[in-house]
Amino acid sequence: MAGTDSSQPLSLAPSPAIILVEPQLGENIGAAARAMANFGLADMRLVRPRDGWPNEKAVAAASRADHVLERVKVFGSLEAAIADLTLVYATTARSRDMQKEVLGPEEASANMASHIAAQKSVGLLFGRERWGLLNDEVALADAIVTLPVEPAFASLNIAQAVLLMSYEWRRTREEGRALPFTDGLDEAAPREQLVGLFEHLEGVLDHTGFFTTPDKRPSMVNNLRTALTRGRFTAQEIRTLRGVISSIDRRHERPNPNRQKPADGADGKD
Amino acid sequence: MAGTDSSQPLSLAPSPAIILVEPQLGENIGAAARAMANFGLADMRLVRPRDGWPNEKAVAAASRADHVLERVKVFGSLEAAIADLTLVYATTARSRDMQKEVLGPEEASANMASHIAAQKSVGLLFGRERWGLLNDEVALADAIVTLPVEPAFASLNIAQAVLLMSYEWRRTREEGRALPFTDGLDEAAPREQLVGLFEHLEGVLDHTGFFTTPDKRPSMVNNLRTALTRGRFTAQEIRTLRGVISSIDRRHERPNPNRQKPADGADGKD
Numbered sequence: 001m002a003g004t005d006s007s008q009p010l011s012l013a014p015s016p017a018i019i020l021v022e023p024q025l026g027e028n029i030g031a032a033a034r035a036m037a038n039f040g041l042a043d044m045r046l047v048r049p050r051d052g053w054p055n056e057k058a059v060a061a062a063s064r065a066d067h068v069l070e071r072v073k074v075f076g077s078l079e080a081a082i083a084d085l086t087l088v089y090a091t092t093a094r095s096r097d098m099q100k101e102v103l104g105p106e107e108a109s110a111n112m113a114s115h116i117a118a119q120k121s122v123g124l125l126f127g128r129e130r131w132g133l134l135n136d137e138v139a140l141a142d143a144i145v146t147l148p149v150e151p152a153f154a155s156l157n158i159a160q161a162v163l164l165m166s167y168e169w170r171r172t173r174e175e176g177r178a179l180p181f182t183d184g185l186d187e188a189a190p191r192e193q194l195v196g197l198f199e200h201l202e203g204v205l206d207h208t209g210f211f212t213t214p215d216k217r218p219s220m221v222n223n224l225r226t227a228l229t230r231g232r233f234t235a236q237e238i239r240t241l242r243g244v245i246s247s248i249d250r251r252h253e254r255p256n257p258n259r260q261k262p263a264d265g266a267d268g269k270d
Numbered sequence: 271m272a273g274t275d276s277s278q279p280l281s282l283a284p285s286p287a288i289i290l291v292e293p294q295l296g297e298n299i300g301a302a303a304r305a306m307a308n309f310g311l312a313d314m315r316l317v318r319p320r321d322g323w324p325n326e327k328a329v330a331a332a333s334r335a336d337h338v339l340e341r342v343k344v345f346g347s348l349e350a351a352i353a354d355l356t357l358v359y360a361t362t363a364r365s366r367d368m369q370k371e372v373l374g375p376e377e378a379s380a381n382m383a384s385h386i387a388a389q390k391s392v393g394l395l396f397g398r399e400r401w402g403l404l405n406d407e408v409a410l411a412d413a414i415v416t417l418p419v420e421p422a423f424a425s426l427n428i429a430q431a432v433l434l435m436s437y438e439w440r441r442t443r444e445e446g447r448a449l450p451f452t453d454g455l456d457e458a459a460p461r462e463q464l465v466g467l468f469e470h471l472e473g474v475l476d477h478t479g480f481f482t483t484p485d486k487r488p489s490m491v492n493n494l495r496t497a498l499t500r501g502r503f504t505a506q507e508i509r510t511l512r513g514v515i516s517s518i519d520r521r522h523e524r525p526n527p528n529r530q531k532p533a534d535g536a537d538g539k540d
Contacts (some may be wrong), residue, residue: 008421008422031427031430034427035421035430037428038419038420038424038425038430039418039419039420039425039540040420063425063427065423079302087345088481090314093450094451095450099456099504099507100455101455101456102449102451104449130428146449146450146451147437147443147449148440148448148449148450149308149309149440149450150278150308150309150310151278151309151450152278152439153307153308153335154308154450156308157301157304157333160301160305160308160430160433163430163433163434164433164434164437167417167434167437170418170420171418179361179372179374179416179417179418180365180416180417180418180419180421180424181364181365181372181416182372185369185370185371203409234369237369250395
């Protein structure tokens, strides 16, 4: 989905560090950086990336998340990568036989948010593509975070896991639920204009024989009004619809050479 | 994150159709299929995929989301792809100058869930990698869905957009917040055992001169007990810790040739 608005300032508010332990594919590092950028995270840390750093494939996959890539820090050990943090969560899709609390993404994000609100630093660990985090790496974390996936198909790509945690993180912040745009609907026209449309239409139909018998008219009118109310038309749309009615109506006043029969059922009878 | 449990049955409950309009890269189709599988969706529809179907790159990227790939339906037009649906949402990261409601992912998922609960079929449209959905395609939808991304970096990969909507969809379902595992912590030991640990430790310390003066003892004991309570030790952990205390303590009873001085501060004094 295109839509980046480069005129907008980047928000680099404090956010969790995303720590990739021995990532193997540059594509995944880049996709993770892009996912972080989508949701306002910027502190990416790499522990012994297999193909070294910088990595061209990562740059290509990050699709211009330069402000994240430029800030990437590389470490020789996980201990060094988390040295400055006071809250560390380990993401894993596998149950570990460990005395560690297991949190879902929302609970974990809420905890990280209150921690960061208290001016402390937090980090999220993500393991290798092939076999995730080792138990001695998970042992360094305060708790385990796992995602509510389909147990029969739980294997998440590392960049997807980073995306979902980044998304949840952003949702814990004030602006986290704000959509990038919300133009949406203009207001529905005042009922007076809607009733004007009804009466215009019904007046025309009184002359076209639409209301087969007078006793049928009230229920047919109600059905029409019910259908036309549901659209919550704007003032502009009502003007347009009245124009449509008039133009069809006028055809019958001054016959027109290239006039056509309405398509079957186009008279709306039921 | 590895962790798929193949022994688990796949849940193929009714779910929204994921409709990719003119997808360009097989890798993205496959990654989208994998994301659907992660969160229990299975109805993928492709409108004029650029490289045709089946697509080897899609299979490779789907990492065994076969039950989704096998069910893929290919259509020659968007109209045909949504013919059987009664609720259709268009995902887009760009504001459109259209009289359409704009929904966030949670609201959209809740609407889709109640629609599906009423035995009706719903679908989510996703546009081309390069330029998303065309306005005449968005016009066929009941509303627009957009994600709460960073406005300055809103560009989401199509597979990432499918992942986030699939994740939100699953969260609307009863089991949607259930984690694949929750082993977590064993229960903390009854306080009796914790107090046993305290008294054991304090009894030992009474003989090591840890409590420098009797008047300091109560506050030092409180500090120790406070620190040791925070860990919420299990019965097993308490047995282990008492073993640790005894083994250190015994060193002093029967001196041991390769005994070492405790490291600085290891005596816990402050």
